[in-house]
Amino acid sequence: MWSVIVKKKNVWHQKKPSSNSQDIQLPQYFRSARELAFFLLEEYRTRDQFVSDSLHRWDHRIELSSQDRRLAMEISIGVIRRQLTLDTLIEHQLTRPREKVEPSLWTLLQIGVYQLVMLDQIPDHAAVSETVELAGKLKRVRWKKMVNAILRSMSRQLIEEIAITPQANAIPLSYERYRCFASDYFDDPETNFSRYVSRAFSFPETLVSDWFTRYGVDQTLQIAQWFNQRNKLYLRVNLLKTNRESLLAELLDSGIQASLGKEPQSIRLDQAVPLESLVGFDSGKFTIQDESAIAAGNLLNPQPDETVLDLCAAPGTKTTHLAELMQNQGAIIATDVGEDRLDNIKQNTSRLGLNIVQPRLIKLYETDLPGAPFDAILVDAPCSNSGVLGKRPEARWRIDDSSINELVEIQRHLVRLALDHLKSRGRLVYSTCSFDPRENEELLKSVLNDYPGRAIVQENIHLPGSPSDGGYQGLVH
Numbered sequence: 001m002w003s004v005i006v007k008k009k010n011v012w013h014q015k016k017p018s019s020n021s022q023d024i025q026l027p028q029y030f031r032s033a034r035e036l037a038f039f040l041l042e043e044y045r046t047r048d049q050f051v052s053d054s055l056h057r058w059d060h061r062i063e064l065s066s067q068d069r070r071l072a073m074e075i076s077i078g079v080i081r082r083q084l085t086l087d088t089l090i091e092h093q094l095t096r097p098r099e100k101v102e103p104s105l106w107t108l109l110q111i112g113v114y115q116l117v118m119l120d121q122i123p124d125h126a127a128v129s130e131t132v133e134l135a136g137k138l139k140r141v142r143w144k145k146m147v148n149a150i151l152r153s154m155s156r157q158l159i160e161e162i163a164i165t166p167q168a169n170a171i172p173l174s175y176e177r178y179r180c181f182a183s184d185y186f187d188d189p190e191t192n193f194s195r196y197v198s199r200a201f202s203f204p205e206t207l208v209s210d211w212f213t214r215y216g217v218d219q220t221l222q223i224a225q226w227f228n229q230r231n232k233l234y235l236r237v238n239l240l241k242t243n244r245e246s247l248l249a250e251l252l253d254s255g256i257q258a259s260l261g262k263e264p265q266s267i268r269l270d271q272a273v274p275l276e277s278l279v280g281f282d283s284g285k286f287t288i289q290d291e292s293a294i295a296a297g298n299l300l301n302p303q304p305d306e307t308v309l310d311l312c313a314a315p316g317t318k319t320t321h322l323a324e325l326m327q328n329q330g331a332i333i334a335t336d337v338g339e340d341r342l343d344n345i346k347q348n349t350s351r352l353g354l355n356i357v358q359p360r361l362i363k364l365y366e367t368d369l370p371g372a373p374f375d376a377i378l379v380d381a382p383c384s385n386s387g388v389l390g391k392r393p394e395a396r397w398r399i400d401d402s403s404i405n406e407l408v409e410i411q412r413h414l415v416r417l418a419l420d421h422l423k424s425r426g427r428l429v430y431s432t433c434s435f436d437p438r439e440n441e442e443l444l445k446s447v448l449n450d451y452p453g454r455a456i457v458q459e460n461i462h463l464p465g466s467p468s469d470g471g472y473q474g475l476v477h
Contacts (some may be wrong), residue, residue, distance in 0.1 A: 030063065036069075036072040037079070042075040066274075082118065089154060089185055090150065093157075112154075116155055127151065128151045139211050140416075157181045162176040166197075166200065168186050169186070170198045193212060207386075222464075222465045226390060226464045227464060231468075234290050235247070236288075238284055242285045247280060250279050290468050294377065296380065296429055297325055300429040302322050305331035307374050309421070310377075312380045312382065313334035313445045314336040323352075324354070328356050332358065334359050336362070338449060339361060369421045373421055376426060376429075378431065379418045381439075383432035384434045385434065386434040387471045388433045412446075427477050434470070435461065435470035439472075441472065457476070458475040459474045
């Protein structure tokens, strides 16, 4: 997927930098998890920066244990993911209008409330005291009194009861597990379902209403919960170096709980483990890839000695799958719009031992493609990411009709470009990590109206949580 599109998306809802945040000096070194989380969230708020980008840029400043680093990521990603829920809870504890609270102070309150409400492993007293102490480290001593008061008020609202269904005084922690409060902070789900899910699960209400209209109550709850929890990782086995049974045996022997997935190359990890602890990664025996994404390569089914195009190839996860399916025989032209993106493709092919991939730089609105015509083409188009909102929590706040319409125009151009360079008996797979029909089946059918003789022969529509991430693939012959 083209990074230029993702970066362009960053300005669709560009937030204005807060003048007060500029007065809080970035530390030379981060020595606490909450401090790192605070500055990651401030970068997201004031500059609309992805947390992963800020983390990479500051890596040399971070002096934290792996445990504290994980806590910083849990807090920062969690606050972004659940910000509408946190905002609702904080607003109910305030004695002043929200606009009277400094934006950076609001970030600190979000961090504190997230620990209290969402993280069972952190005692309430620690969540309160550590957040109050952080105000002092930030040289905002005057914030301490308010932070302490709000967090203690929130702590008193927590009750031991755990509900199994949505209700006005509860937010979801996992499937059929809702944390309850002493007060009703949310709409009654029986009378205003979309608004309840929007605030209790933390999604734009227009997005929830769209899901509810298309899928009903139960499926909407499943989708929303899927995006708010840590889900299983999948490995795509490199069948040129090993097979599923052998790699699964290696994982089990090393103490990793795993099982076979439904795709012919997939293994599901049944526990959360650091990537570096997995046997076989450095030797190229597998790639981390969700099953809904693995399905794209399997649907295209490229054959040895074919000439194949991966039109939006970086970082190369699907490209390398195509090469493995081709038994590293033939040619794959892997195009993208940035040199740094092409470097990622080269790194992935090198690790996996693949040499048939030829990275090529093209322009955003290209009209000619190197190596054409092609036997098979994969168009893994830039999209709203609506099917992977758990992995990309920032994306949920960027989805609106305007952004969808802009993406559809780019997607339409890419499909036409690919069809114009496909052999007469060639095949094409159009793929996105969205499950919005406007970006998928509606768009593909609309384009094919201008290409008599081309038709959709198979579609994969992946709904989030059934059983993996959401997405779409359409096979055209």
